[in-house]
Amino acid sequence: MAIRVENGVFQLETANTLYQMKADAFGVLNHLWYGARTDCCMDYLLDYPDVGYAGNIYEAGDKRTYSLNTLPQEYAAYGVGDFRIPAVSVTHEDGSSALDLRFQEYHVRKGKYGIPGLPAVYADENDAETLEIVLKDTATGVEVVLLYGVIAQADVITRSVIVRNNGTTSIVINRAHSLCIDIPYGDWEWVHFHGRHTMERQVERVPLIHGIQESSSTRGTSSHQQNPAVLLCEKGCTETEGFCIGAALMYSGGFQTQVEKDQLEQVRLVMGINPDTFAWTLEAGACFHAPEVILSCSEHGMGLLSHRFHEIIRNHVCRGKYKLSGRPVLINNWEATYFAFDEEKIEKIAKQAAELGIDMMVLDDGWFGKRDSDTSGLGDWFVNETKLKGGLGRLVERINRMGMKFGIWFEPEMVSEDSELYRRHPEWAIRIPGRNPMRSRYQLVLDMSNTEVTEYLYQVMSQILRENHIEYVKWDMNRSICDWYTRTLPKNRQMELPHRYILGLYGLLERLTGEFPDVLFEGCSGGGGRFDAGMLYYCPQIWCSDDTDAHERTFIQYGTSFFYPVSAVGSHVSAVPNHQTGRMTSIRTRGTVAMAGSFGYELDLNKLSPEEKEEVAGQVRAYKGYQDLIYNGFYYRLSNPHEENRCIWAFVSKDQTEALVQGVVFRAASNTLRARIRLAGLAADAEYRLTESGHVFTGKALMAGGVLLPVIQGDDVSVEMHFRQVQQ
Ligand code: GLA
Numbered sequence: 001m002a003i004r005v006e007n008g009v010f011q012l013e014t015a016n017t018l019y020q021m022k023a024d025a026f027g028v029l030n031h032l033w034y035g036a037r038t039d040c041c042m043d044y045l046l047d048y049p050d051v052g053y054a055g056n057i058y059e060a061g062d063k064r065t066y067s068l069n070t071l072p073q074e075y076a077a078y079g080v081g082d083f084r085i086p087a088v089s090v091t092h093e094d095g096s097s098a099l100d101l102r103f104q105e106y107h108v109r110k111g112k113y114g115i116p117g118l119p120a121v122y123a124d125e126n127d128a129e130t131l132e133i134v135l136k137d138t139a140t141g142v143e144v145v146l147l148y149g150v151i152a153q154a155d156v157i158t159r160s161v162i163v164r165n166n167g168t169t170s171i172v173i174n175r176a177h178s179l180c181i182d183i184p185y186g187d188w189e190w191v192h193f194h195g196r197h198t199m200e201r202q203v204e205r206v207p208l209i210h211g212i213q214e215s216s217s218t219r220g221t222s223s224h225q226q227n228p229a230v231l232l233c234e235k236g237c238t239e240t241e242g243f244c245i246g247a248a249l250m251y252s253g254g255f256q257t258q259v260e261k262d263q264l265e266q267v268r269l270v271m272g273i274n275p276d277t278f279a280w281t282l283e284a285g286a287c288f289h290a291p292e293v294i295l296s297c298s299e300h301g302m303g304l305l306s307h308r309f310h311e312i313i314r315n316h317v318c319r320g321k322y323k324l325s326g327r328p329v330l331i332n333n334w335e336a337t338y339f340a341f342d343e344e345k346i347e348k349i350a351k352q353a354a355e356l357g358i359d360m361m362v363l364d365d366g367w368f369g370k371r372d373s374d375t376s377g378l379g380d381w382f383v384n385e386t387k388l389k390g391g392l393g394r395l396v397e398r399i400n401r402m403g404m405k406f407g408i409w410f411e412p413e414m415v416s417e418d419s420e421l422y423r424r425h426p427e428w429a430i431r432i433p434g435r436n437p438m439r440s441r442y443q444l445v446l447d448m449s450n451t452e453v454t455e456y457l458y459q460v461m462s463q464i465l466r467e468n469h470i471e472y473v474k475w476d477m478n479r480s481i482c483d484w485y486t487r488t489l490p491k492n493r494q495m496e497l498p499h500r501y502i503l504g505l506y507g508l509l510e511r512l513t514g515e516f517p518d519v520l521f522e523g524c525s526g527g528g529g530r531f532d533a534g535m536l537y538y539c540p541q542i543w544c545s546d547d548t549d550a551h552e553r554t555f556i557q558y559g560t561s562f563f564y565p566v567s568a569v570g571s572h573v574s575a576v577p578n579h580q581t582g583r584m585t586s587i588r589t590r591g592t593v594a595m596a597g598s599f600g601y602e603l604d605l606n607k608l609s610p611e612e613k614e615e616v617a618g619q620v621r622a623y624k625g626y627q628d629l630i631y632n633g634f635y636y637r638l639s640n641p642h643e644e645n646r647c648i649w650a651f652v653s654k655d656q657t658e659a660l661v662q663g664v665v666f667r668a669a670s671n672t673l674r675a676r677i678r679l680a681g682l683a684a685d686a687e688y689r690l691t692e693s694g695h696v697f698t699g700k701a702l703m704a705g706g707v708l709l710p711v712i713q714g715d716d717v718s719v720e721m722h723f724r725q726v727q728q
Contacts, residue, residue, distance in 0.1 A: 002152040003108050003129045009041050010106070010131065012148055014155040017297055019148075021074045026059055026066075027102030029074040029135060029146075031182045035243065036299050045184065046071065051264070055081035057100075070264060072182035075135065075146055075161070077101045078174075085212060085260050087180035087270050088161070090282075092140055093169035101135035101144055108132075112149045113160070117503050119250050119537030120292045121158045121316045123151050141167035155297075156312045161272075161290040165282040173280040177256075177272030179247055179293040184266045186243075187235040190259050191302075193227035193559050198547035198580050200224045200528040201559030203642060205233070208261040216256040218277045220445075220481030220498055221525055222532040228255040229532075229563040231302065232269060239303040239637055240680060246298075246305045247271055248563050250317070251291040252534040253502040254278070277484065279495035294533060302562065303680065307634050310565035314631075317533055318540040318568070320513060322520045326627045327541065327567070328359035328405055329620050330472070330600035335548065335574045337604070339366040339373055343388045343395050347402075352605040354402040356613060357620040360472060361399045362407035362600075367392070369419060375442045378414040379421030381460040396468045407472025407520070408464070412457045413505065414443045414478065421456075428453050430497075432485040440479035448504030449497055450488050458511055465516050475509075475539060477525040502534075509538040522570055522598075528556070531564065541570050541598040548574035548602060549581040550593040551716050554647035554664050557596055558637065561649070567631045571597030573619070575607070585716045587612050591619040592662050592718035595630065596649060599623045629653055629660055636680040639663070645675070646709075648719060652681040656699075657725040659688070665712045665719060678706035683725065691722040 004011045009032070012019035020032035020042050033042035047070075054067035057080070068082040076082045078089035079098035091097050112128035114120050131148040143166050149158035163176050188208050192215040193201040206213075215230060217223035228249035237244050247269065249255050254274035261267055271293055282288055294312060298305035314324060331353040337345060350361040365371065367388060369380025377384075383392040396406045415422050415429050422429065422444070429444040431437035437444055446453050464470065486497045513521055523530060523539035527546035535542055545556045553571065560569055573590040577583065587608075594600070605616065623630075633651040638661070641647035648663030659682060665675065682688065682699035689696050690707070697707065702723070709719055 001129070002150040003131045003148075005106065005108070007041075009043070010133070012131065012150045012157055013037065014150060014152045014157065016155050016299070017157075019157055023103035026057060028057075028068065028071065029101075029103050029133065031072040031074045034181060034183075034245065035297060047184070049264070057081065072184050072266070073180065075101065075144060075180050076268070077144075084262055084268050085258050085270050086175065087177040087272075088144060088163065089174040089275075090142065090163070091172040091174060093171065097174075099137045099142060100139065101137055104134040104136040104143065106131065106133045112151065112158070113147050115160055115289050115292060117506060118289060118291050119317070119506065119534045120160070121149060121151065121156070121250070121294060121312065123316055127151060127153065140171070141165070142171060151312065151316060154312050154316065155308050157295045158292050159295060160292040163282060163288040163290075165284055165286055168284050170281055170283045173282055173288055175272070175275035175278070176280075176288060176290045177270045178249060178290045179269065179271040179295065181245070181269050182266060183232070183269075184264075186267070188261075188267050189233050189235060191231040191233060191562070192257070193229065193562070195224050195556075195559075197224045197526050197529065198545060199552065200531065200545050200556055201227050202555060203559045203562070207235075208259060208267060210261050210263070212258050212260045214256065214258045216274050216276075217254045218274055220254055220277070220501060221477065221530045222252050222255060222534070223480070224526065224529040227531065228257065228271070230257045230259070230269070230271070231305070231562065232259070232267070233302065238301050240301040242301050243299050244297065244302055244305050246296050246309060246563065248294045248309060248533050249291060250294065250533040250537065251502070252505070252530050252532050254498055273499060277495065277498040280499070281493050281496070291534065303636055306562055306637075309563045310635065313533060313536055314565050314567060317536050319537065320540065321518055322540050324631070326624070326631065327520065327598045328472070329357070329623060330360040330362050330407060331358045331605065332362040332364055332572060332600060332602045334364035335579055335602045339371065341366065341387065343390065346395065347398055348606060349604055350399050350402055350404055353601065354404050356605060356617045358404070358601065360405035360407055362409070362472060362474060363395075364409040364474065365411070365476070367408065376416045376418035378411055378416040378443055379419040379446070381410065381464065392464070392468050396470065400469060405471040406469060407474065408470050409474045409476060410461060411476040411478060412461060412508070413446050413448055415446050416443050427487060430481065430483055430485065432483050435483070437483045443479060445479065445481050447486050447488070447501070448508070449486050449500035450504070454504050454508045457508055461512060462515060465512070465519060470519065472520040472522065474522045474524055474543065477530055506534070506538070513538050524570075528560070531560065533563075536564070536568055541568050543570040544597060547580045548572055549578040549583050550585040550590045550664065551583055551666065552581060553593050555641050557593070558641050558647055561635060561637060566596055566635050566651075567598060569597035570600070571595075572600040572602040573616075575603040583716075586718065587615045589664055589716050589718040591615070592720060593664060595619070595623050595626070596662060626651075626660055629658055633658075634681050638677050638680065641666075648677050650679060650681070656681065656683040656686065659723040661719070661721040661723070663719045665709065665717050667715050668712045668717070674708045674711060676706045676708055679703050687726040688723040689726050691724060696726060
């Protein structure tokens, strides 16, 4: 049993980790431990100092040492004497906000719980267990149900929360975080992922300060600017050594991660829907379901933690036909043509791509409505026959006849004011009556909480998918959301819209991915503006960034790799000078970087020289040969591009018989030693032959001494070394 309850102690055991909590004599649920398996009750670490200005619960009588403000709480509520960041806060009918949560009961079940309307980790009945702990505020009857999913073999624990109003009057939930974890001891740093459009998920690792640090989004999406995933690392933790905890929120809307170091150096981490863009009225008898957090920890550094997240996302989050399989190598016309194309141009690009071994033509923005620029047309999901003479069906057929699959772009959640849809249904756009809306990329956002809107989108999209042989959909979303207001809710409940928007989005995605299981859905939001575990439940890959510059991409993909698997990372070779940075890099370097992802091209291949075309054909062959290793092997970060003059990574097969080292050396230097790189994840006692030179090394030598990189001439030079175990 992964979940055991002994003497009031709840133990969640995975192959290598242990999570413990216990309700004390007052019914307060204390967090005891999250870390390595100790085979011991960890409550001896609880301390009861008499700290000035710490309040004491009434039943503690004269015990000044018993305080919610100093004890590690499993799920901290607002208003009853724990002055640290709360996980939950509500307003009752009488205007008060206290929530005194005490242990009520628990249930253990086989299998993993699901969450109505929200994505969640799934597992076979025998591979997971669920623990449900009910906490209750007796004065009002409000209950909080803590949900724990234990996927023991994956070393993962999931958490979610249900707020149940068992009282007789309605309440307003001001915050209902999915995760609250208290860590009383240790010297901690946190790692979060910040960025901007075309430069997502930059790694920032900083010590905790006294007070609260935050990483969050109020944009209606998980955002380019911060990512809903975070690491807490003990000081000195590296890729291979030291303890760290990782948490990833399965949610694609505004989120909040806060980490607090309190007066006693204790750490609290909370994570969930951003309370700044959230309030939820809960009628008597109703329930609210918070999204899920995926939690894992590692005693052997961040590399192992990443593997655990990669595995859980690939095996227990992503779904559908393409979840574990290879993906088609695609050519996308966006950077090749932007809006200026017709069927001839597309067919010409496809023909050249087919000759070079590429599997699928993806028609990006501009194929529908009046869409010659980004100022019009969104919402009109019918083909633009001025551009595509003969219609979509004919184009798809012609591409299919070349032996290629066909994929298409949608931006379902948006509407242009200059569109037939907006002229027909201006009331479907999110805007506040009496105010001008904020426009962004000239467009407005559709109210995804309105079922008329989602029904319309379902009808038009499913019709196109039904009538044409489309095998891939790129689901884009190109702006942040504000002006929150919906006609579907009364005025005192407007702040439910941001979450209801996400529920509407997930509902539509569920319906379409369910009805078209053979279609590969790729998520996108101006590149990686909605790159999160929630989206990966519907789309096994996400366009990683609108920045296709190979140099900058190494940084973006480096940050992305901490939580998200390589198979989830859409990555393309584009033209030079690069359209975002003007940088020149060789076709080889661009290929190497794009191969660390779901591989494709995004340029007019007809414009390449014969040598470059040959290189492309070679890359496509190489990628197809390596795809199993790249997707199913373990991914190792072998250098940190923020600190070193290179970004090098490796894929090592799970049976340790093969390793592919790839990367980019940024700047050449004269009169110096060659760079040395240490490998990881090999079998120490095995021998490995470097394919390129035939040289044989021991696994031990490659991991301890490393290997010298080739002599580098020029900047942003690609490195590739392939090792195969020598069979004894
Ligand atoms: C976004 C996407 C791009 C492309 C354009 C089309 O920016 O990230 O890949 O699809 O939209 O408008």
